[in-house]
Amino acid sequence: MTQYGVLLLVLIFASLGLSAFAIFISISRYRRNHPRASALPGSGEDVATEAARKVLREFEKNGQSVDAALVTWSPDTLRKILADELPDAQVIVVSNREPYIHNETKDGGVELVVPASGLVSALEPITRACAGTWIAYGGGSADQTVVDRNDRVQVPPGHPSYTLRRVWLSDEEYQGYYLGFANEGLWPLCHIAFTRPIFRESDWEAYEAVNRKFADTVVAEARNERPIVLVQDYHFALLPRMIRERLPEAIVITFWHIPWPNSEVFSICPWRERILDGLLGSSIVGFHTQYHANNFTESVDRFMESRIERADAAISYGGQVTLVHSYPISIEWPVELLKALPNIEECRVRVRKRFRIPAGAKLCVGVERLDYTKGILDRFHALEELFIRHPEMVGKVVFLQVAAPSRGTLPAYKQLHEECLRCAEELNQRYGSDSYQPVVMVAEHHSQAAVYELYRAADICLVTSLHDGMNLVAKEFVASRDDEQGVLLLSTFAGASRELLEALIVNPYDAAMMSEAMLQALTMGPDEQRERMRRMREIVRDNNVYRWAGSMLLDAARLRKRGDLDRVTALYERPNAPTGDNVVSMFERKQAVGFR
Numbered sequence: 198m199t200q201y202g203v204l205l206l207v208l209i210f211a212s213l214g215l216s217a218f219a220i221f222i223s224i225s226r227y228r229r230n231h232p233r234a235s236a237l238p239g240s241g242e243d244v245a246t247e248a249a250r251k252v253l254r255e256f257e258k259n260g261q262s263v264d265a266a267l268v269t270w271s272p273d274t275l276r277k278i279l280a281d282e283l284p285d286a287q288v289i290v291v292s293n294r295e296p297y298i299h300n301e302t303k304d305g306g307v308e309l310v311v312p313a314s315g316l317v318s319a320l321e322p323i324t325r326a327c328a329g330t331w332i333a334y335g336g337g338s339a340d341q342t343v344v345d346r347n348d349r350v351q352v353p354p355g356h357p358s359y360t361l362r363r364v365w366l367s368d369e370e371y372q373g374y375y376l377g378f379a380n381e382g383l384w385p386l387c388h389i390a391f392t393r394p395i396f397r398e399s400d401w402e403a404y405e406a407v408n409r410k411f412a413d414t415v416v417a418e419a420r421n422e423r424p425i426v427l428v429q430d431y432h433f434a435l436l437p438r439m440i441r442e443r444l445p446e447a448i449v450i451t452f453w454h455i456p457w458p459n460s461e462v463f464s465i466c467p468w469r470e471r472i473l474d475g476l477l478g479s480s481i482v483g484f485h486t487q488y489h490a491n492n493f494t495e496s497v498d499r500f501m502e503s504r505i506e507r508a509d510a511a512i513s514y515g516g517q518v519t520l521v522h523s524y525p526i527s528i529e530w531p532v533e534l535l536k537a538l539p540n541i542e543e544c545r546v547r548v549r550k551r552f553r554i555p556a557g558a559k560l561c562v563g564v565e566r567l568d569y570t571k572g573i574l575d576r577f578h579a580l581e582e583l584f585i586r587h588p589e590m591v592g593k594v595v596f597l598q599v600a601a602p603s604r605g606t607l608p609a610y611k612q613l614h615e616e617c618l619r620c621a622e623e624l625n626q627r628y629g630s631d632s633y634q635p636v637v638m639v640a641e642h643h644s645q646a647a648v649y650e651l652y653r654a655a656d657i658c659l660v661t662s663l664h665d666g667m668n669l670v671a672k673e674f675v676a677s678r679d680d681e682q683g684v685l686l687l688s689t690f691a692g693a694s695r696e697l698l699e700a701l702i703v704n705p706y707d708a709a710m711m712s713e714a715m716l717q718a719l720t721m722g723p724d725e726q727r728e729r730m731r732r733m734r735e736i737v738r739d740n741n742v743y744r745w746a747g748s749m750l751l752d753a754a755r756l757r758k759r760g761d762l763d764r765v766t767a768l769y770e771r772p773n774a775p776t777g778d779n780v781v782s783m784f785e786r787k788q789a790v791g792f793r
């Protein structure tokens with residue numbers, strides 16, 4: 198072979214090698230950017246039902262790629278899953294908090310308030326997409342005046358797309374069930390934020406009575422024997438069992454929005470077995486993280502006579518199977534909301550003017566309910582630590598804390614409010630001047646548009662919960678930043694930290710660490726901000742709230758079909774079945790119940 202021949206061979210091999218390397222890099226990058234492109238949401242490949250594949254094929258038919266379908270879970274995806282996999286099923290959502298509150302105004306009119314609640318932010322678009330019925334406590338001062346004679350009102354106002362069915366509670370019921378058992382007992386128990394849980398017999402009785410009242414309402418609203426009931430949160434641990442007893446064919450999907458503690462902590466609750474028994478009336482019990490799902494399973498294992506199939510994430514108890522899974526909740530990608538807001542620069546100018554932020558000072562924001570689990574005081578301590586360790590930062594940062602009033606009649610919340618005001622005042626006295634206030638505390642409810650304007654004006658968003666199921670503020674901040682700028686400081690104890698890995702992850706109990714993270718955020722260059730923000734935006738956009746709900750519905754459809762199949766099989770295989778019946782093949786039986 199000539200010299201040129203050898204050279205040619207070397208060149209061919211080199212280019213083949215380079216191509217292989219390039220393909221390898223592209224695949225790795227694709228996998229990194231599309232972590233679940235090959236699997237369906239929820240419980241991984243095992244829920245890759247034919248149903249889901251069909252939904253995806255439909256997207257392909259419409260000219261969209263499978264990849265686009267996976268990242269574009271939308272209202273249409275939900276409607277399709279319902280139509281194809283759970284036909285004729287009525288969706289009923291049950292929560293304590295209602296999505297729209299009607300209040301009387303001073304001049305005798307009625308104003309509409311969307312409450313500060315991650316549960317509402319997440320469930321509202323889902324109920325709209327499913328055209329369902331939402332049953333909730335009617336706590337607004339004008340709530341009774343706008344309902345029809347069946348206590349129903351069509352919402353959202355102006356674009357009615359679902360029914361809000363209000364349930365009325367007496368002051369005693371509200372005090373015992375909501376303020377007492379739910380918020381003085383279960384809330385601190387599950388969050389382990391070092392506020393002692395209080396368990397009173399009278400609160401438990403009210404809790405049970407109110408759960409029964411909601412069960413009556415679910416039964417009254419159900420159009421047939423087989424609704425899909427989406428039970429929300431720790432206010433209704435007994436409700437799934439109560440529904441199961443009266444509507445045995447219902448699909449009951451219970452979502453626990455807050456953490457579930459380990460079994461030792463859970464054992465503090467005097468009614469622990471009743472709570473577990475109640476929840477195990479569900480077809481599915483969902484949590485934000487696998488860790489909380491595992492804690493729940495361990496609690497069942499310790500306190501209940503049950504069989505646990507860990508590989509299938511299934512618990513058999515009292516002749517019924519309950520799936521226990523993690524389904525990380527999310528938000529609707531805010532396309533419409535952002536269209537209605539000014540651009541980033543204008544938001545910055547408006548917010549800085551409104552709160553008199555001096556030029557040259559960076560703006561940190563915190564947005565939440567005034568709740569002791571959110572770590573608001575810990576933020577103040579971290580700011581002070583920053584000023585002590587880096588005195589040159591005094592004058593260069595303002596911290597704006599929006600804290601919507603919440604559960605304000607409870608002593609723990611009143612005390613927190615006073616402490617926050619005192620702490621903010623002390624910091625302002627110590628480090629402020631006539632032209633500079635390092636802390637601005639606004640203890641008022643803000644609308645979603647106002648909240649998003651703040652996110653868009655911020656240089657840094659602080660989410661420093663001591664413990665939080667998910668925390669949607671973190672996801673909303675990321676979604677609001679179409680300029681790909683801004684830094685998120687995120688507590689490792691918020692469920693969101695499992696997904697938003699490019700945030701600066703902090704331990705809110707460690708003031709020194711938090712102050713250094715604040716410094717890092719305050720001095721981070723635009724390129725690094727963009728790189729981190731871009732990745733977090735992909736995650737939130739791809740794992741939107743329709744994916745959360747769609748995953749649960751697909752799992753529910755699978756369960757229903759399996760249940761139906763068991764029933765059909767039992768029918769065919771009963772000992773005295775007519776000759777010939779039991780030769781019907783499994784294939785035909787599956788077809789009969791809709792398995793494809």
Ligand SMILES: O=P(O)(O)OC[C@H]1O[C@H](O[C@H]2O[C@H](CO)[C@@H](O)[C@H](O)[C@H]2O)[C@H](O)[C@@H](O)[C@@H]1O
Nearest residue numbers: 294313314315316430454526665666667668669
């Ligand atoms: O209804 P409130 O008593 O005023 O409280 C508001 C909501 O707080 C809790 O939200 C939780 O759900 C969010 C969405 O899943 C999650 O991101 C957050 O971590 C949780 O704290 C509560 O669980 C809801 O029931 C309340 O409506």
Ligand SMILES: O=c1ccn([C@@H]2O[C@H](COP(=O)(O)OP(=O)(O)O)[C@@H](O)[C@H]2O)c(=O)[nH]1
Nearest residue numbers: 313314315316318565601642643668669670
């Ligand atoms: O004044 C406020 C403060 C908060 N929020 C909203 O309340 C929700 C809080 O949800 P998150 O999951 O962070 O916590 P939760 O309050 O549910 O525990 C988010 O959608 C915020 O945008 C609001 O609408 N107005």
